[in-house]
Amino acid sequence: MFVLVVGGGKVGYYLTKELIASGHEVVLMEKHQQRADQIKDEIGSVVIAHDGCEGKYLAEAGANRADIVAAVTGDDEDNLVICQMAKHHFDVPRTIARVNNPKNEGLFRHLGVDEIISPTRMILGSIEQDIPVHELLHLAALGIGELEIIEARLQPGSPAVGRLAADLSLPQGCSLFGVIRNGMPTPLRTDTVLAEGDKVIAIGKPDCEAELRGQLIGHGVEA
């Protein structure tokens, strides 16, 4: 498989090394000459010292025959431009972008980037799993990001505690489909009464999040 990696920071460098070790054909684009030379010294002549945001340099790097373009620079705007050009100008079958600011995820998805890797989101998810928080926890994105699977932990004072799940006024485009009680997954039925400590699993559109939070977590709830 021919992979074009754009961005020779730590992510790009280690990604390139791993891909080469796995036997893939790889070219790495890094716009800073000094950094490009440094990587070239270490891993060989697979580095092109040019800016991957420019179409002519992407063409030079062989974007026309790339199976995957991975844009992993530290700049979201650059990563978006690279994936857009790869997808629409060079017909690259699969584009992967690193997104540093989670707020940009929707835009990337909307503009057709095939896969989005958000280190910020990943770390946030990991932190949220380890410490009790009152926020909703994002478990996964479905499709190309139109839907999300969300977990809400019902804390003391939550407006949902003691109520039937069926009585909650959920926003349109959102539904509850399970509850984890005492570590056991249970399907939600019309007669299920939500209790403190329940982890409620919901699926919904990202824009339902605020309303869902209001129903399950409440606003300004204290532990």
Add this chain to the structure above:
Amino acid sequence: MGDSSTPQFRRAVVALSGGRTDRQIVSLASEIAKAGHAELVGVHVVEIDWTLPLDADVAGRDEAAQRVLDIAEATAEASRFKLETVLLQARDVGAAIVDEAIERSADLLICGLPFRRRFGGEFAVGRTIPYILKNAPCAVWVIREAMPEEQA
């Protein structure tokens, strides 16, 4: 083996650029190799850009590349020496030449350097020779052609 004043090597790789220094370095290397009963391998590399896969059939169809090897062989023959030639295709000429020298356990790598100036007058050494000088594990001879009279 030749007399003690002759530089000694067992197997040398001669980098053929296809430029005007090729005849000079092949001729010189042939004379020295003949005297020392050494082997010479002439290597010409066709650089493949990233728009093509590395195994694309380019070098085999490249008449200019074949001609480089033919000229080198003929130059060696003029010194009554048999030069083995190899045509490679690679992403980077310098890396390919160094790799070939390592693979063949060469104890010498010989390169020609044309006398060129950049716009502005600074002497230009290119990128292949610095790479070879930095990375070749064996000895390296760089033979720079004479400075043109008008620049001397």
